[in-house]
Amino acid sequence: MTTPPKSNGPIVAVDGLSVGFRSRAGAWLPVLRDITLSVGAGESIGLVGESGSGKSTLALAMMGYLKTGLHVLGGRVDFSGIDMFAQDRQSLEKVRGGRLALIPQNSGQSLAPNLRVGAQIGEALRLHSALPEARHAARVLDLLTQVRLPDPASIARRYPHELSGGQQQRVAIAMALAGEPEALLLDEPTTGLDVTTQAHILELLRDLARETGLAMVYVSHDLGAIAHVCDRVAVMYAGEVVLEGTAAQVLRDPSHPYARGLLASIPKLSDVCLPRALDGRPPPPGGAGDGCAFVARCAIATERCMVERPDLSRLADGAKTRCHLPQQVRSIPLSGEHNAQRRQLPVELSLSLEDLAISYARIGLLERLTGRDTAKVATVEGIDIVLRQGETLGLVGESGSGKSTILKSIAGLLPPLHGQIALRGQDDLPPRVEDRCAKHLRDVQLIFQNPDESLNPRQTIAQILAQPLKLYFGLSGQALIARTTALLAQVRLGAHYLDRLPSQLSGGEKQRVAVARAFAAQPVLVLCDEITSALDVSVQAAVLELLDDLRRENGTSYIFVSHDLAVVKALSDRVAVLYQGRLCEIGPTVDVYGPTAHPYTEVLLGAVLEPDPDFVPSLSASDVVELSPPACGCPFQRRCPKRLGAICDQTEPPPRTFATGHTIWCHRDDLAAPLFS
Amino acid sequence: MLSMLMRRSALGLITVWLVSIIIFIGVEILPGDACTAFLEREAQGLLLENCRRDLGLDRPAWMRYGEWAANALSGNLGVSPDGQRQISELVGYRLRNTLLLASGAILCGIPLALFLGIVAALWRDRPFDIIVSTTAIAAMTIPEFVSATLLILIFSVWLGWVPGIVLTSSNAPLAEFFPEVLLPIAVLTLVMTAHILRTVRSSVIETLASDYAQMAILKGVPYWQMVIRHVLPNALLPTINVVALTIAWLLGGVVVIETVFNYPGLGRMMIDSISDRDLPVTQAIALIIASVYVGVNLLADLLTMVANPRLRTAHLRGK
Numbered sequence: 001m002t003t004p005p006k007s008n009g010p011i012v013a014v015d016g017l018s019v020g021f022r023s024r025a026g027a028w029l030p031v032l033r034d035i036t037l038s039v040g041a042g043e044s045i046g047l048v049g050e051s052g053s054g055k056s057t058l059a060l061a062m063m064g065y066l067k068t069g070l071h072v073l074g075g076r077v078d079f080s081g082i083d084m085f086a087q088d089r090q091s092l093e094k095v096r097g098g099r100l101a102l103i104p105q106n107s108g109q110s111l112a113p114n115l116r117v118g119a120q121i122g123e124a125l126r127l128h129s130a131l132p133e134a135r136h137a138a139r140v141l142d143l144l145t146q147v148r149l150p151d152p153a154s155i156a157r158r159y160p161h162e163l164s165g166g167q168q169q170r171v172a173i174a175m176a177l178a179g180e181p182e183a184l185l186l187d188e189p190t191t192g193l194d195v196t197t198q199a200h201i202l203e204l205l206r207d208l209a210r211e212t213g214l215a216m217v218y219v220s221h222d223l224g225a226i227a228h229v230c231d232r233v234a235v236m237y238a239g240e241v242v243l244e245g246t247a248a249q250v251l252r253d254p255s256h257p258y259a260r261g262l263l264a265s266i267p268k269l270s271d272v273c274l275p276r277a278l279d280g281r282p283p284p285p286g287g288a289g290d291g292c293a294f295v296a297r298c299a300i301a302t303e304r305c306m307v308e309r310p311d312l313s314r315l316a317d318g319a320k321t322r323c324h325l326p327q328q329v330r331s332i333p334l335s336g337e338h339n340a341q342r343r344q345l346p347v348e349l350s351l352s353l354e355d356l357a358i359s360y361a362r363i364g365l366l367e368r369l370t371g372r373d374t375a376k377v378a379t380v381e382g383i384d385i386v387l388r389q390g391e392t393l394g395l396v397g398e399s400g401s402g403k404s405t406i407l408k409s410i411a412g413l414l415p416p417l418h419g420q421i422a423l424r425g426q427d428d429l430p431p432r433v434e435d436r437c438a439k440h441l442r443d444v445q446l447i448f449q450n451p452d453e454s455l456n457p458r459q460t461i462a463q464i465l466a467q468p469l470k471l472y473f474g475l476s477g478q479a480l481i482a483r484t485t486a487l488l489a490q491v492r493l494g495a496h497y498l499d500r501l502p503s504q505l506s507g508g509e510k511q512r513v514a515v516a517r518a519f520a521a522q523p524v525l526v527l528c529d530e531i532t533s534a535l536d537v538s539v540q541a542a543v544l545e546l547l548d549d550l551r552r553e554n555g556t557s558y559i560f561v562s563h564d565l566a567v568v569k570a571l572s573d574r575v576a577v578l579y580q581g582r583l584c585e586i587g588p589t590v591d592v593y594g595p596t597a598h599p600y601t602e603v604l605l606g607a608v609l610e611p612d613p614d615f616v617p618s619l620s621a622s623d624v625v626e627l628s629p630p631a632c633g634c635p636f637q638r639r640c641p642k643r644l645g646a647i648c649d650q651t652e653p654p655p656r657t658f659a660t661g662h663t664i665w666c667h668r669d670d671l672a673a674p675l676f677s
Numbered sequence: 678m679l680s681m682l683m684r685r686s687a688l689g690l691i692t693v694w695l696v697s698i699i700i701f702i703g704v705e706i707l708p709g710d711a712c713t714a715f716l717e718r719e720a721q722g723l724l725l726e727n728c729r730r731d732l733g734l735d736r737p738a739w740m741r742y743g744e745w746a747a748n749a750l751s752g753n754l755g756v757s758p759d760g761q762r763q764i765s766e767l768v769g770y771r772l773r774n775t776l777l778l779a780s781g782a783i784l785c786g787i788p789l790a791l792f793l794g795i796v797a798a799l800w801r802d803r804p805f806d807i808i809v810s811t812t813a814i815a816a817m818t819i820p821e822f823v824s825a826t827l828l829i830l831i832f833s834v835w836l837g838w839v840p841g842i843v844l845t846s847s848n849a850p851l852a853e854f855f856p857e858v859l860l861p862i863a864v865l866t867l868v869m870t871a872h873i874l875r876t877v878r879s880s881v882i883e884t885l886a887s888d889y890a891q892m893a894i895l896k897g898v899p900y901w902q903m904v905i906r907h908v909l910p911n912a913l914l915p916t917i918n919v920v921a922l923t924i925a926w927l928l929g930g931v932v933v934i935e936t937v938f939n940y941p942g943l944g945r946m947m948i949d950s951i952s953d954r955d956l957p958v959t960q961a962i963a964l965i966i967a968s969v970y971v972g973v974n975l976l977a978d979l980l981t982m983v984a985n986p987r988l989r990t991a992h993l994r995g996k
């Protein structure tokens with residue numbers, strides 16, 4: 001039951017809020033400094049910033065909740081007139097999940113694993129809804145329908161682990177809506193989801209906000225998502241709001257140096273260049289000093305910035321910025337330098353995959369004896385790819401499309417069902433890593449998404465880098481030290497990192513160490529599996545720059561797997577698009593992203609959100625997760641918006657190759673998507 | 678799930694079988710045999726040979742293993758060389774007595790450990806938690822014979838409440854073991870509670886910090902409902918296996934306690950049988966302990982599987 005929103009006053013008002021924790025030395029270190037913000041009914045505000053900037057802390061503080069160890073140092077938070085930090089537990093319990101609801105970042109982990117999702121939504125109804133108990137079951141189904149989940153009755157009976165990431169996120173939204181909230185707080189609700197799923201969920205949220213007049217606070221590091229759902233945007237840096245304004249003011253031509261740097265570090269589909277990295281790191285809590293918190297990374301900083309902290313002051317256009325020199329910020333560029341010319345690549349082959357098929361299903365004795373068709377169970381099939389030296393091949397596709405599977409097979413971790421993997425055109429690689437000789441192992445290196453899992457936490461950086469050097473080159477003593485130092489320098493890290501442990505490095509630095517370790521082997525081919533997805537955009541830009549430089553210096557080839565189409569576009573010479581383990585399209589980057597595209601590529605590109613408030617994505621296909629490819633015909637037939645008919649269901653589409661070496665597997669011969677040119 | 682269960686059971690049986698071989702080999706390696714122990718140490722020549730022939734000790738090892746294993750399967754654990762009595766009968770009483778000890782410790786220890794562990798976790802870093810955690814660490818680190826001696830000193834020497842030593846004979850009715858059995862049970866309970874409590878505490882603390890516990894709070898679920906519905910069912914899952922391990926340990930760990938209290942149980946019988954070279958008895962006891970170990974762990978796996986929706990529904994996603 002909701003009380004109608006008060007006519008004009010803000011629903012959530014944060015006034016001069018500071019939050020911090022006590023250091024071991026006893027000093028108070030601020031995590032949020034002097035935040036003032038408000039959200040009115042029907043309004044949506046976006047909070048953006050790098051990880052650690054305090055976005056989530058602020059969103060949770062709006063619910064009167066602080067993680068253990070954090071304390072309010074000053075200021076207050078009001079939710080429709082009540083001071084959230086002055087309430088007792090009972091009254092907070094009434095508001096939370098009722099009039100004020102949260103949609104968490106990782107719904108997979110935010111849903112209790114022991115309860116069916118229907119029961120968890122029912123619990124929210126029991127706590128916050130005026131409906132009689134008997135009507136709850138029907139209401140749960142209504143809510144699941146409202147968030148556009150197919151077959152709500154069956155979904156309600158499932159446990160969280162039986163749903164896909166996108167479905168879990170929808171369940172979390174349904175749970176938040178159960179209490180009929182006046183305000184919704186969203187903490188990175190689409191991070192980690194596929195582009196298509198993300199676009200659909202954002203669409204859903206926009207519609208909900210429009211229908212119900214909800215106030216929304218949307219936390220994200222993804223400016224594309226923010227641009228799409230928010231009217232106003234606040235940029236956070238080191239616990240402060242440094243810029244606040246309408247979406248257009250903040251995302252078009254922001255008047256704060258940090259916001260400009262952030263914008264420039266985002267790869268955009270419309271750009272033909274690597275994004276520009278924002279060097280340096282934000283100060284740790286309490287490390288901002290007396291001056292501007294951004295001074296160490298600011299290109300236009302002056303003496304005054306070092307000693308005097310700027311206020312959040314209003315500009316002529318109504319935006320508020322925390323900078324002494326708002327007139328000068330326009331000199332900071334908003335994108336990287338163009339490098340449109342196509343590179344000349346050497347013709348020598350680096351890797352060739354010939355009719356590769358891979359399956360996770362173990363082919364048992366029974367299947368082999370009865371000669372059952374093994375092709376049907378293949379996760380990946382019919383992969384023919386050649387890679388030249390110094391070339392970067394981007395591999396894109398939704399989650400579950402088999403991108404990692406192909407990399408694992410090339411690395412020898414997953415022997416293929418059939419097909420050839422050859423290095424330099426003639427050197428066949430044995431399918432299993434155990435059978436490969438030292439030279440083969442050296443030639444192919446793999447870098448993983450999460451450096452925390454791939455770097456041994458008990459080894460120093462020196463030990464981590466020494467391993468491959470000892471193993472492949474027998475280095476020791478002075479030569480070993482010299483080489484490790486040189487490797488670190490190659491990834492732009494100083495020698496003082498040698499004695500550190502991985503836990504003492506930031507995410508971006510760890511990923512650089514992982515890159516350095518791969519390059520220690522002097523590989524011919526480096527396989528990169530989502531290596532920037534766990535990183536902040538500014539750090540991601542630095543890692544992309546690094547990979548590009550290393551390729552230029554060493555002539556290494558990459559296979560670069562990512563679900564982010566803009567990142568792939570920025571880095572790759574050629575791109576392969578994968579659906580359900582089958583190739584849809586492969587060709588030079590400009591062609592794949594160009595006007596002639598496979599219907600699936602078109603769907604993917606249409607779902608990408610550009611950081612531009614006027615940008616409208618075109619959602620042309622559902623985001624249903626398919627669990628297995630169809631038995632025959634085109635793998636994309638069930639979701640294809642351009643399906644021709646029976647021919648697509650029955651006949652596998654033949655490859656068609658254009659003059660540029662661009663190949664498309666589709667029955668249509670009128671493919672032209674005028675989305676990006 | 679059924680096939681998983683069958684695989685586990687088969688694995689358990691194989692483990693017991695391998696253990697039986699190891700036990701047999703281990704006993705073979707020990708210097709001396711039943712005859713050297715039974716006859717005088719100096720016995721030599723014809724006397725020894727006759728004895729060995731009588732007991733069948735001159736046959737090759739694999740034949741003796743086969744016979745022993747076949748008999749053990751049918752519940753016949755052989756005849757002890759001294760009193761010519763059925764080993765299964767001797768061991769039976771001892772097993773009963775040890776089970777009395779163990780079940781006493783389990784019945785007191787598990788509820789106590791759950792209660793203390795959960796409360797300590799909920800009141801983390803408050804005085805209650807600090808006292809409970811320190812006591813638990815102490816109970817785990819102090820060797821059992823020391824804590825046993827301490828308890829004897831306090832409760833039987835100073836307070837005189839219970840006898841500090843058990844004089845009941847092994848085949849006496851169970852009732853006659855009271856109240857002497859209480860002190861050994863207390864020592865076992867102490868150690869067992871400490872182990873389980875620490876796992877429970879850290880598991881509950883971890884679950885309280887989980888995203889879904891935080892989400893429950895932010896959804897407005899009252900504190901105790903959050904603890905009971907969202908936290909405990911998930912936190913207690915991983916403790917099932919620890920409980921099983923502790924119970925299995927209990928059956929081996931009674932050796933020390935039974936010796937200290939002179940309690941006529943399986944553990945002491947094992948010690949005695951080893952020093953007397955009463956090899957059939959040693960083998961029988963080792964086999965019983967191994968089987969209990971495997972059985973308890975199997976049971977724990979089964980329970981975990983039933984209680985964990987992830988495992989319970991695994992078959993749905995298989996195909």
Ligand SMILES: Nc1ncnc2c1ncn2[C@@H]1O[C@H](COP(=O)(O)OP(=O)(O)OP(=O)(O)O)[C@@H](O)[C@H]1O
Nearest residue numbers: 360379397398399400401402403404405406563627
């Ligand atoms: N160990 C496994 N056993 C069985 N099936 C698996 C296993 N790992 C992955 N799969 C399945 O193989 C398919 C391809 O998985 P893969 O991890 O290669 O996808 P991806 O494109 O890398 O996705 P993401 O973007 O989520 O990383 C999926 O259908 C997935 O469910």
Ligand code: SF4
Nearest residue numbers: 292295298305323324
């Ligand atoms: S105040 Fe100075 S250092 Fe800070 S952002 Fe503005 S120009 Fe840069």
Ligand code: SF4
Nearest residue numbers: 634637640648666667
């Ligand atoms: S072959 Fe048919 S179903 Fe497949 S992508 Fe082309 S048009 Fe769509």
Ligand SMILES: [Mg+2]
Nearest residue numbers: 403404529530
């Ligand atoms: Mg993957």
